[in-house]
Ligand SMILES: Nc1nc2c(c(=O)[nH]1)N[C@H]1C(S)=C(S)[C@@H](COP(=O)(O)OP(=O)(O)OC[C@H]3O[C@@H](n4cnc5c(N)ncnc54)[C@H](O)[C@@H]3O)O[C@H]1N2
């Protein structure tokens with residue numbers, strides 16, 4: 001059997017992903033989006049020389065031990081001192097307030113001795129001290145967040161400080177999910193003989209949601225040609241950008257997903273990958289819609305979504321962040337076969353920092369082994385196995 005190498009499959013998928021499309025969103029709705037146009041500062045920050053302390057502003061040359069300066073005014077945040085500070089003068093100043101003309105230094109109030117309208121200092125002058133110079137944070141025209149970055153809370157705070165009311169982000173795809181299988185029932189049902197709870201869509205939906213405008217779960221299609229065709233027609237009628245099916249991807253008599261997809265005009269790019277779990281993955285297109293036919297086994301469905309759909313969605317959004325981690329093993333790995341192995345692993349925090357604890361279970365139908373899986377170790381084809389402490393590549397399941 002001809003199995004496509006994982007990297008060739010990813011490359012083939014990426015060739016079908018359209019260029020990112022820009023849309024403008026209000027700042028308050030930009031969290032979790034990928035920036036498509038860089039965030040450029042439109043003003044200098046701070047917009048004036050600002051005090052970093054509550055204290056006094058003066059000319060450093062006027063400060064000598066025991067020498068008294070006359071306090072001639074107040075500068076507070078939002079209401080600066082209108083005049084200028086002259087020789088032997090000081091201005092009472094507060095954190096964030098504009099440093100008045102003439103002053104070149106701020107001394108905090110803990111180092112000041114006040115006597116009526118006069119102030120002297122217990123600390124020596126340090127020219128420019130406790131002043132945040134105009135433009136010190138950022139300057140007009142400076143790129144603050146690059147295109148391709150995720151707008152997480154820190155980036156959103158920067159965008160707000162830069163006075164951006166809107167951001168240019170990538171349009172997100174609309175995703176449709178469909179589970180297939182006669183044996184499947186929804187969680188919560190009374191299990192009849194030979195029935196299995198349909199779990200895949202419940203894991204896939206939150207996995208794909210961060211990249212999507214919406215993820216619509218079309219439920220379960222029976223392994224019957226007419227029923228499956230009807231369901232898939234309904235899925236395509238919604239004009240989704242990405243369709244994800246699970247189950248019926250293999251070679252059994254009831255594995256009819258590929259047949260029906262072809263009948264409905266899907267062009268198949270490939271089927272069956274040199275990996276475990278996830279070998280029977282299929283991928284194709286119908287017009288501009290990308291179609292991923294994931295295997296039904298629950299571990300295979302999650303792993304193939306992480307290995308193939310996530311890179312496609314990241315490319316769709318123009319996301320440029322790192323995709324793999326390199327971490328030490330907390331325990332040895334066994335030798336691999338000729339297929340690339342995406343090994344479930346737990347991220348553990350030992351005295352030497354984070355490490356990957358391989359989960360021994362390799363059955364692709366073994367759902368409970370997913371409970372502590374935070375990472376997938378990428379074990380190369382024919383890898384002889386690695387000792388504890390060896391640095392290996394891994395995919396973070398929770399990362400964007
Ligand atoms: N003769 C061969 N048999 C199989 C091969 C093969 O190459 N030759 N490949 C095996 C591999 S690898 C996998 S993976 C599975 C994939 O099969 P399908 O995609 O056709 O999946 P199903 O047969 O429909 O289901 C497999 C398994 O998963 C359960 N399932 C299905 N959907 C769900 C769901 N939504 N939630 C939870 N569990 C689900 C289903 O009940 C089965 O137990 O084929 C091997 N066979």
Ligand code: MOO
Pocket residue numbers: 275276277278279280295297300364365
């Ligand atoms: O490769 Mo299948 O997806 O493991 O059992």
